[in-house]
Amino acid sequence: ELSLSANASLFYSKEGELTGAQMIFSDVTHLEELEEGIKRAERLASLGVMATGIAHEIKNPLVSIKTFAQLLQEKYNDKDFREQFSSLAIKEVDRINALVEDILVFAKPRGIVWEDVDIKEVIKTTIVLLLPQFPDKKIEIKESVPSEPLIIKGDADRLKQALLNVCINSVQAIDREGVIEVKAEKEDDMVRIAISDNGCGIKKEVLGKIFEPFFTTKGKGTGLGLSIVARIIDEHKGSIKVDSVEGKGTTVFVELPVRQKENQTDELFGTYNRK
Ligand SMILES: Nc1ncnc2c1ncn2[C@@H]1O[C@H](COP(=O)(O)OP(=O)(O)OP(=O)(O)O)[C@@H](O)[C@H]1O
Ligand SMILES: [Mg+2]
Incomplete structure (x- = not known):
């Protein structure tokens, strides 16, 4: 099995007449293997x-x-x-x-499973898994969600993993006592989630680096947490933003589209698998 990436471009003369086309195939098998390794880690x-x-x-x-x-x-x-x-x-x-x-x-490695996911359920499970992470801290968890379900098309397990990684950062940012607030709401075709803490906050100089794999300011961190979050949100065609004031606290904003566009295919630019 060989993976090829194909890139195509068209050439035009000064007059705007189509004069030719070029297609470049590159062997990306090795790159894919590397990517698999990173995903495993x-x-x-x-x-x-x-x-x-x-x-x-x-x-x-x-x-x-x-x-x-x-x-x-x-x-x-x-x-x-x-x-x-x-x-x-x-x-x-x-x-x-x-x-x-x-x-x-x-x-086990598996593909994304698209299903109807209630973000309220995702938040609930995340909090259940989060509670035992801080036996010796006094942290109040506030949950603020609407009464109706917040259904989106997505992969529930991956989304739980993403929220858990964000919440664990909040727990770790709080020294002894603090508050973590998880808010979620639906607006138009988006579900917006905001997770805030009143922990140590993030220094301005490093705010741009926190999504980089292996970037960590913690003695025992691997620095993979937020890069995994970013990948999961990206897979859901969503977006993520972090606001933070050193010494005051941090808020992570996540936006997820309610629906995924179906049959998203890249026509000229894409990776083809030749079996
Ligand atoms: N809520 C937060 N409050 C303060 N700093 C944060 C917060 N979230 C992230 N950070 C900063 O961003 C860095 C990167 O976070 P990330 O989750 O990617 O890695 P980590 O928490 O250090 O390690 P890991 O998640 O792999 O255990 C952290 O080391 C920390 O400096
Ligand atoms: Mg982390």
Whole structure:
């Protein structure tokens, strides 16, 4: 299998008459392999970020199953208890199972799955995964969303990953105590999301660099977080902007189109796969 990129241009004379055309094919197989490698690294990095949230989500149901199992011996003859135990155990095991499925889907490379996504649901899951990230900080999370669903065409898992990366930055920007606010609204054909924190803020000099892969000001950061976010928003044909005042806080604005244009094909400029 070979990947070719094709570039075409037309030549005109001074009089505006078409005199010829040129098409250049370049072999981009190696470039694509490199890109795959970067995507793999990004996936692993964000899996690491999510690990704390995931561990917490698995631990909770395990604790309730264990508590009930410990009581089972002495309460074995209590019919109500037995029924409660069996329904709880099944529910909690299902919860862990669904989570493990999610992780497998996330860890495996896969194409974008376009579906109807409710941004309100995405925000809700993001907050659930975010809460265990700061056991020793006092952070209030404010959610401000309209009562009706905010449906867009998109990939729910990727969008959750994007919002989580942004929110984790906010948590990390807050030293001990603070507020993170997640707002979402629909206007015309756009869903607008704004995530603000009253954390340390970003120095003017580095504001232009934060979307670069591997740019980090943190001792333990990989600097991939926001580059992954930018890629996901780009895949959704959306836009992202960051406002920040050092010492005051940061707001990340994300805009996502409600619909994706179908059959987006590049006619003259594109990458062809010859199999
Ligand atoms: N909410 C925020 N408040 C303050 N600084 C921020 C915020 N969001 C991003 N930054 C700055 O942008 C840099 C890049 O962020 P990014 O998420 O890409 O990488 P990281 O958080 O350093 O590492 P990683 O996300 O890979 O763990 C951060 O190191 C930080 O300096
Ligand atoms: Mg980050």
